[in-house]
Amino acid sequence: MYTLGIDIGGTKIAGAVCDENDKVLSQWRVPTPSEPDEINDCILEIYNEALKLHSDIPTMGISAAGNVKADRRTMSFSANIAKWIDYPLADRIEELTDHKCKVVVENDANCAGWGEYILGAGRGSRNMVMLTVGTGLGGAIIINGELYRGSFGMAAELGHLPMVSDGDFCGCGLRGCAERYTSGNALEHFARSGIRRMPQKGKRLLELCGGDVDTLEGKMVSQAAQEGDELALYAFGKIGEWLGRTMAAIAAVIDPDLFVIGGGVISVGDILLEPARYNYTRFLQAAAYREHAKILPATAGGDAGMIGAADLAMREA
Ligand SMILES: [Zn+2]
The missing domain is CATH 3.30.420.40 (ATPase, nucleotide binding domain)
Incomplete structure (x- = not known):
């Protein structure tokens, strides 16, 4: 099973398709826009590109800077993106994928920590x-x-x-x-x-x-x-x-x-x-x-957060 990991950073949005062993199969990078709708479009673009290479991607994990509600779908607040207040990020992305992909959102530091735990110094x-x-x-x-x-x-x-x-x-x-x-x-x-x-x-x-x-x-x-x-x-x-x-x-x-x-x-x-x-x-x-x-x-490298996000979403699925 393949999972798409997305890392919404301050300057770039990175995406990677990972297999069930957290191996990165393909990846993409685009500059981060400032408006939520544009960010969602960038994520959809990466998802569509990923589908061209890997026909079925049922889950997506998103690493985002800010506070994520316990439902792991809603951004309650972000210092970087002003309009992410009680923002239903997972709902929006799932709508854009015609509900073909289940989305799990997680705080970026949590994703980086989880990536380090499964791949790096935390093992x-x-x-x-x-x-x-x-x-x-x-x-x-x-x-x-x-x-x-x-x-x-x-x-x-x-x-x-x-x-x-x-x-x-x-x-x-x-x-x-x-x-x-x-x-x-x-x-x-x-x-x-x-x-x-x-x-x-x-x-x-x-x-x-x-x-x-x-x-x-x-x-x-x-x-x-x-x-x-x-x-x-x-x-x-x-x-x-x-x-x-x-x-x-x-x-x-x-x-x-x-x-x-x-x-x-x-x-x-x-x-x-x-x-x-x-x-x-x-x-x-x-x-x-x-x-x-x-x-x-830390030893897991700069992609740890993106892979961590994918792994956490995979466990949820
Ligand atoms: Zn403070």
Whole structure:
């Protein structure tokens, strides 16, 4: 049986036909439009292309950024697509396929976490938590080998754990959320504030951003850190510290055997993982008297979310 996995990203919509062993047979990529109707048309186009190659595709899994209701069909809210408020995404796509394809919608971080669990660093774990350190901080929780969605489909919004009382304002409207302190955005923030306070130490970073601190990007901080630049390493030390604190807070609730760290920022490897591991132990309750979860980088690659979405839909069918 074939399943179509769709990943609606900020810049592109990716689609892949997967077989029952999660093997990708064919794939497509198109730029993401901004209007829901246009997004639906893009998905239909990929579905029709997929049908030309594989005559029967009875299920489709869609990975989407935002909150998905417990019915796994409706987008309750998305920071990226303003009109996705109580939006019946699965209904719309099923109508477009003349109800020949059953659609399951899942939060993008959940799909990435599930992909990592079935294909990547999570294999063999029982209770796993994935943290995706991208622009923001995404989360996924697997308990006893199953994706944990919570009672209302809202579980694992780990980037919005309230870590700091009256802290920095978050895009979600609250203050002090974990992703304000550990994410790609936070990395840029710590590097910029470091340059402003210690310009003599910011020479390499200023060089990389052409002298304009406001244009400094996370990948420049990663590059400088890999060259050994002190200020870039300081910025990674800060987001690593907060990642460790966040994992310790999660461990107090979930007690997982494994944390998998994904997202663009993890390309620096131990530069992020070392301070994260150190501070995880530092803030873990009864640290000396318990077994510790492993903390590993993600290995399933950029298509993990799309394949994860297909696999979750296949299990539903
Ligand atoms: Zn928040």
